[in-house]
Amino acid sequence: MKKNLFILFAVLLSFVSFAQKNYVFLGSYNRDLNAESIQVYELDNKGNLTKVAGVKNVINPSYLTISPNGKYVYACTDTKTPNAGSVSSFEFNPENKSLVFLNKQSSKGENPVYVSVHKSGKWLVNGNYTEGSVSVHPILENGKIDSLAQNFQYADGSTNKERQTRSHVHSVVFSPENDYLFMPDLGADKIRCYAFDENQKRPLVETKNPFTKTDLEAGPRHFTFHPNKKFGYCIEEMAGAVSVYEYKNGTLTKIQRINTHPDSITESFESSDVHISPDGKFLYASNRGKENNIAIFSIDENGLLKNIGYQSTYGKHPRVFALDENGNFLIAANVNSGTAILFKRDEKTGLLKKTGKKIKMENVSCVQIRKI
Structure with missing residues (x-):
C-alpha cells in the first residue's frame, strides 16, 4: 500500500514539475541601455x-514573437534608429529564470515593426515600416x-x-497552414501576399495574386486568421475599421x-491591433488616440462581426495586446502610460473586466503570452 502511495506521489510530483505555465513577454521603446527593455513574467491561473x-x-525591442517550441524570443531591435534596424534572438529558460541574448542581424530597414516565425522554427520574417520592405532570415538549430x-x-x-507617399509594411502574418505570407501595407492600401516554401533557400515565392486591394486610405495594419482557417481579419489604422475576408488557398x-469605434467618432482614428479568442467566438481590436480602448465583436458562423461593446485600457496608446492560449486573460500594452493592464475575459459574453493587476514598464510597446 505504502509503495503504491509513493509511486502515485512521484507521478503527481513529476506532473507538477513538467506542467506548462503561462509566460508574459514585454517589449518596449527604450534607448536606456541600463534599463530592462525586455521583461518576462509568469501569469498564473488566478491572474x-x-x-x-x-x-x-x-535598444528599442519594439515587437516580439516566440518560437514554436518556446525556447527562443525574437525581437525587432534598434527600431527607429537610422542605419541600424535589426532583428535579435534570445534564449529563454524558465527553469533558470533567464533570458539571454544570442545574436542579431540587420533587418534591412531602420524601422522594423513586426516579426514572425514559421511553424517549422526554421525561418524568421520581419516587416520594415519606413522603407516598405520584408526580409527573410533562416534560423539555425x-x-x-x-544571414x-x-x-x-x-x-x-x-x-x-x-x-501614403510610399509603401509601409506594418505586419507579416503566416496563413493557417504556413504556406502563404500576408503583409498589410499601410502606405499602399494593399495586403501583399507570397507563397512560402519552407524547403527552398529563398522561401518567398511570387503568386498570380500578389496583393489584395483594401479601401483607399484604409491603412491596413495588423492581420489575424480565424481558428477555423476560413476567415481573415485586417485592422485598418487610418480608417478605424476591420475588414473581414473569406480565405482559401492564398486568396x-x-x-x-x-468600424472599430462608435459612430459619434468621425476622425483621428488610430486603430492598432487585432486578435480572436481561442474558441473563435469573439474578436478584439485596439483603438489608440482619443479612445484608448478595446472594441469587442461577436463572430457569427459566417465570419461576420457584430459590435458588442468597448473596454477602456486604463492607459494611453494601446499599441499591442495579447490573449493567453486558453482565452482567460487579455493584457493591453499602453505605450504612453508605461503600463501593461491585465483583464479577465468572460468566455460566455466575451466582455473584459479589469483585475487590478498591472505591470509598469516605460514605453511598453508589445506583449505576447505563451504557454511553455
Missing part, C-alpha cells in the same frame, strides 16, 4: 504576475538568426499625401467592413 527575467543593453536570405522592397503608395475575398 497573479511574477517577474521571471529581464534583458538590458538592447541553436536559435540564432542566420539574410531574401529582401523585397516596395515603392508604391496610395492617395493620402501625408501618410482573400472581402465580405464585410465594420
Whole structure:
C-alpha cells in the first residue's frame, strides 16, 4: 500500500514539475541601455504576475514573437534608429529564470515593426515600416538568426499625401497552414501576399495574386486568421475599421467592413491591433488616440462581426495586446502610460473586466503570452 502511495506521489510530483505555465513577454521603446527593455513574467491561473527575467543593453525591442517550441524570443531591435534596424534572438529558460541574448542581424530597414516565425522554427520574417520592405532570415538549430536570405522592397503608395507617399509594411502574418505570407501595407492600401516554401533557400515565392486591394486610405495594419482557417481579419489604422475576408488557398475575398469605434467618432482614428479568442467566438481590436480602448465583436458562423461593446485600457496608446492560449486573460500594452493592464475575459459574453493587476514598464510597446 505504502509503495503504491509513493509511486502515485512521484507521478503527481513529476506532473507538477513538467506542467506548462503561462509566460508574459514585454517589449518596449527604450534607448536606456541600463534599463530592462525586455521583461518576462509568469501569469498564473488566478491572474497573479511574477517577474521571471529581464534583458538590458538592447535598444528599442519594439515587437516580439516566440518560437514554436518556446525556447527562443525574437525581437525587432534598434527600431527607429537610422542605419541600424535589426532583428535579435534570445534564449529563454524558465527553469533558470533567464533570458539571454544570442545574436542579431540587420533587418534591412531602420524601422522594423513586426516579426514572425514559421511553424517549422526554421525561418524568421520581419516587416520594415519606413522603407516598405520584408526580409527573410533562416534560423539555425541553436536559435540564432542566420544571414539574410531574401529582401523585397516596395515603392508604391496610395492617395493620402501625408501618410501614403510610399509603401509601409506594418505586419507579416503566416496563413493557417504556413504556406502563404500576408503583409498589410499601410502606405499602399494593399495586403501583399507570397507563397512560402519552407524547403527552398529563398522561401518567398511570387503568386498570380500578389496583393489584395483594401479601401483607399484604409491603412491596413495588423492581420489575424480565424481558428477555423476560413476567415481573415485586417485592422485598418487610418480608417478605424476591420475588414473581414473569406480565405482559401492564398486568396482573400472581402465580405464585410465594420468600424472599430462608435459612430459619434468621425476622425483621428488610430486603430492598432487585432486578435480572436481561442474558441473563435469573439474578436478584439485596439483603438489608440482619443479612445484608448478595446472594441469587442461577436463572430457569427459566417465570419461576420457584430459590435458588442468597448473596454477602456486604463492607459494611453494601446499599441499591442495579447490573449493567453486558453482565452482567460487579455493584457493591453499602453505605450504612453508605461503600463501593461491585465483583464479577465468572460468566455460566455466575451466582455473584459479589469483585475487590478498591472505591470509598469516605460514605453511598453508589445506583449505576447505563451504557454511553455
